[in-house]
Amino acid sequence: MELTKENVLKALSHVLDPDIKKDLVTLGMIENIQIEGNQLAFTVMLTTPACPLKELIKNDCLKAIEKHLGEDIEVEVEMSSHVTTTRDNTPLLPGVKNIIAVASGKGGVGKSTVTANLAVALAKSGAKVGVIDADIFGPSMPTMFNCEHEQPGIKKVGEKNLIMPIEQYGVKLISIGFLTPAENAVVWRGPMASSALKQFIADTEWGELDYLLIDLPPGTSDIHLTLVQTVPVTGAVIVTTPQKVAIADAQKGLNMFKQPQINVPVLGVIENMAYFTPEELPDNKYYIFGQGGGKKLAERFDVPFIGEIPLVQGIREGGDLGYPAIMKEGIVADAFAKVAESTAQRIAIRNAEKKETKKVEINA
Amino acid sequence: MELTKENVLKALSHVLDPDIKKDLVTLGMIENIQIEGNQLAFTVMLTTPACPLKELIKNDCLKAIEKHLGEDIEVEVEMSSHVTTTRDNTPLLPGVKNIIAVASGKGGVGKSTVTANLAVALAKSGAKVGVIDADIFGPSMPTMFNCEHEQPGIKKVGEKNLIMPIEQYGVKLISIGFLTPAENAVVWRGPMASSALKQFIADTEWGELDYLLIDLPPGTSDIHLTLVQTVPVTGAVIVTTPQKVAIADAQKGLNMFKQPQINVPVLGVIENMAYFTPEELPDNKYYIFGQGGGKKLAERFDVPFIGEIPLVQGIREGGDLGYPAIMKEGIVADAFAKVAESTAQRIAIRNAEKKETKKVEINA
Ligand SMILES: Nc1ncnc2c1ncn2[C@@H]1O[C@H](COP(=O)(O)OP(=O)(O)O)[C@@H](O)[C@H]1O
Ligand SMILES: Nc1ncnc2c1ncn2[C@@H]1O[C@H](COP(=O)(O)OP(=O)(O)O)[C@@H](O)[C@H]1O
Ligand SMILES: [Mg+2]
Ligand SMILES: [Mg+2]
Numbered sequence: 117m118e119l120t121k122e123n124v125l126k127a128l129s130h131v132l133d134p135d136i137k138k139d140l141v142t143l144g145m146i147e148n149i150q151i152e153g154n155q156l157a158f159t160v161m162l163t164t165p166a167c168p169l170k171e172l173i174k175n176d177c178l179k180a181i182e183k184h185l186g187e188d189i190e191v192e193v194e195m196s197s198h199v200t201t202t203r204d205n206t207p208l209l210p211g212v213k214n215i216i217a218v219a220s221g222k223g224g225v226g227k228s229t230v231t232a233n234l235a236v237a238l239a240k241s242g243a244k245v246g247v248i249d250a251d252i253f254g255p256s257m258p259t260m261f262n263c264e265h266e267q268p269g270i271k272k273v274g275e276k277n278l279i280m281p282i283e284q285y286g287v288k289l290i291s292i293g294f295l296t297p298a299e300n301a302v303v304w305r306g307p308m309a310s311s312a313l314k315q316f317i318a319d320t321e322w323g324e325l326d327y328l329l330i331d332l333p334p335g336t337s338d339i340h341l342t343l344v345q346t347v348p349v350t351g352a353v354i355v356t357t358p359q360k361v362a363i364a365d366a367q368k369g370l371n372m373f374k375q376p377q378i379n380v381p382v383l384g385v386i387e388n389m390a391y392f393t394p395e396e397l398p399d400n401k402y403y404i405f406g407q408g409g410g411k412k413l414a415e416r417f418d419v420p421f422i423g424e425i426p427l428v429q430g431i432r433e434g435g436d437l438g439y440p441a442i443m444k445e446g447i448v449a450d451a452f453a454k455v456a457e458s459t460a461q462r463i464a465i466r467n468a469e470k471k472e473t474k475k476v477e478i479n480a
Numbered sequence: 481m482e483l484t485k486e487n488v489l490k491a492l493s494h495v496l497d498p499d500i501k502k503d504l505v506t507l508g509m510i511e512n513i514q515i516e517g518n519q520l521a522f523t524v525m526l527t528t529p530a531c532p533l534k535e536l537i538k539n540d541c542l543k544a545i546e547k548h549l550g551e552d553i554e555v556e557v558e559m560s561s562h563v564t565t566t567r568d569n570t571p572l573l574p575g576v577k578n579i580i581a582v583a584s585g586k587g588g589v590g591k592s593t594v595t596a597n598l599a600v601a602l603a604k605s606g607a608k609v610g611v612i613d614a615d616i617f618g619p620s621m622p623t624m625f626n627c628e629h630e631q632p633g634i635k636k637v638g639e640k641n642l643i644m645p646i647e648q649y650g651v652k653l654i655s656i657g658f659l660t661p662a663e664n665a666v667v668w669r670g671p672m673a674s675s676a677l678k679q680f681i682a683d684t685e686w687g688e689l690d691y692l693l694i695d696l697p698p699g700t701s702d703i704h705l706t707l708v709q710t711v712p713v714t715g716a717v718i719v720t721t722p723q724k725v726a727i728a729d730a731q732k733g734l735n736m737f738k739q740p741q742i743n744v745p746v747l748g749v750i751e752n753m754a755y756f757t758p759e760e761l762p763d764n765k766y767y768i769f770g771q772g773g774g775k776k777l778a779e780r781f782d783v784p785f786i787g788e789i790p791l792v793q794g795i796r797e798g799g800d801l802g803y804p805a806i807m808k809e810g811i812v813a814d815a816f817a818k819v820a821e822s823t824a825q826r827i828a829i830r831n832a833e834k835k836e837t838k839k840v841e842i843n844a
Pocket of ligand 4: 589592593695
């Protein structure tokens with residue numbers, strides 16, 4: 117076949133996106149085709165910069181060109197990305213492509229730790245990322261991002277005073293911890309906490325974001341209801357540890373999102389603190405909290421198992437020091453990077469398969 | 481001195497209760513003095529059956545008798561107890577001597593584990609113990625007491641239908657987990673959760689109890705406010721793990737109880753998951769979550785440090801199996817027993833030093 121734009125598209129229409137299971141051309145992922153003599157260049161627009169299948173897709177493209185257009189073409193493939201969204205024309209958070217809830221039911225299982233590491237991992241991959249710390253009574257983001265003493269600015273936009281998120285490690289952050297002294301107990305009934313969350317959504321200058329992660333508090337109460345009643349949540353990630361009492365609560369969390377009147381897609385389950393390994397005894401795995409609980413939960417509810425993170429002192433230290441473990445190269449960073457890629461992948465698949473989530477009606 | 485009732489009391493008035501720092505006679509702790517020839521018997525009424533100073537006090541009594549009345553008296557001391565209370569004439573929970581909140585701010589630090597083991601330890605020592613599982617969104621008591629499928633009976637008392645607590649391991653229990661299917665998320669806003677707690681307090685047949693422990697959810701919101709607005713809480717025990725993000729939340733929890741308009745005495749801090757020790761390497765202590773955070777917190781707020789519990793797989797297993805670790809002899813049981821004794825001691829001291837807590841006014 118002759119080297120023409122049309123024939124290139126024909127050739128590439130044999131390459132499937134392994135996740136979405138449609139071909140790249142139908143998916144509109146091929147852009148910027150340039151031909152000069154026997155030189156061909158084009159761009160593959162992935163659905164997320166954190167795509168774990170980047171190399172695989174690139175190779176499939178090269179093979180398809182070779183097979184259908186011949187071996188003597190010099191091909192240059194640029195892998196870029198354009199994060200997908202199903203959000204459309206929404207008055208709140210118009211520039212935000214995906215709103216991801218990180219939830220668990222149970223406290224202390226690592227929601228905040230996962231949120232922080234996921235956020236930094238996605239930002240490192242090139243995505244625009246924000247985090248809302250929705251745990252009004254136990255905010256962790258200021259500590260985990262080492263910005264406890266920052267105070268967000270206020271910007272007047274039109275009639276409105278907008279809160280400017282704090283930016284750290286390439287991630288935009290908002291937390292009640294920036295607005296009240298760390299020591300003070302915020303002893304509020306539900307409606308006060310809910311109105312703080314609404315401010316973080318509606319009165320904060322988020323701008324353009326690929327992913328806005330919501331670090332939820334434990335439980336299934338006011339904050340959770342207010343979130344799904346205020347914005348359509350793209351999907352929820354369930355964090356759990358392996359033991360029975362945690363799985364029981366994770367199940368409640370999962371069931372909440374699956375309730376017909378709430379109906380937020382569950383992107384998958386992350387098992388945290390899967391096992392403990394002492395640094396000087398890397399072969400010893402201590403299943404302090406039990407084994408395989410997260411995987412079983414995912415199977416039982418027929419949702420993806422996104423991955424597992426071991427119990428490692430460095431992760432806790434990273435949290436307390438405000439330097440997320442993902443930032444320090446090693447097996448822990450690799451584990452978080454893998455979980456971040458899988459999560460991004462699950463978001464892309466969800467966006468390809470499902471419509472925008474419906475905001476929950478107030479009297480649901 | 482002659483062996484008379486009066487002289488026995490005189491002799492024993494030299495013995496101090498080491499905690500309350502008053503003498504046993506003034507404290508009304510000597511009862512049932514019996515004299516026959518040179519044989520003397522009397523009862524020391526301790527302020528709790530879980531008194532860690534039992535042997536010490538007994539020895540002090542024997543020494544005082546010997547010193548003041550002579551060596552040739554045959555003395556028999558019975559150590560009994562009568563748990564003290566400051567509660568008086570209250571319409572709600574009239575038979576309950578002490579209402580103890582177990583709180584933390586942070587989730588997953590072991591509030592429920594400590595509550596379960598404390599309850600069983602106190603019951604084993606001979607006290608009458610009840611537990612209200614106030615974690616409406618993540619109830620753990622049914623699992624931790626292996627009675628997930630029990631259903632409380634209803635008893636008609638006068639006009640009222642009262643819920644009958646479940647009894648397990650000598651402890652009376654009530655939990656939302658007995659009333660709703662375990663899988664279901666209880667997606668309630670605050671007022672619904674609060675009214676469940678009120679039912680557990682007002683519409684449950686508690687009868688006579690020395691200690692009613694309240695296993696609180698994380699946070700400082702509706703349930704916490706409803707508790708202190710519904711009954712005068714004798715004291716609060718703060719459970720924390722050593723790391724910064726947990727201490728930060730524990731601090732908020734502590735501050736809530738210390739707020740002037742709430743003003744519930746803080747009995748002390750328990751540090752949980754203090755360090756991890758693999759069973760086959762008992763000399764290795766891994767401070768996964770950091771070191772000494774609980775002690776520092778106690779010092780900083782000038783409240784007692786009650787004790788520490790290590791991170792031990794058997795504790796988690798006990799929780800998941802519904803067989804609290806305190807029930808299996810060994811170092812873990814000893815650690816919990818010590819914490820239970822110290823807590824009981826702190827309650828007795830609080831009752832000797834302070835008046836009844838005031839119920840918080842609704843519009844506080
Ligand atoms: N995989 C892990 N290894 C070691 N420590 C961890 C891990 N995940 C979380 N932690 C620590 O456990 C504690 C609870 O985690 P956190 O993220 O605050 O939980 P949550 O937000 O669910 O309450 C924190 O101190 C955190 O640093
Ligand atoms: N000292 C400990 N050693 C091992 N596991 C523990 C210990 N304390 C608590 N756990 C486990 O940690 C998890 C969280 O404890 P839990 O009592 O449910 O916390 P909370 O009530 O504060 O949410 C449970 O699975 C429990 O069995
Ligand atoms: Mg958190
Ligand atoms: Mg609990």
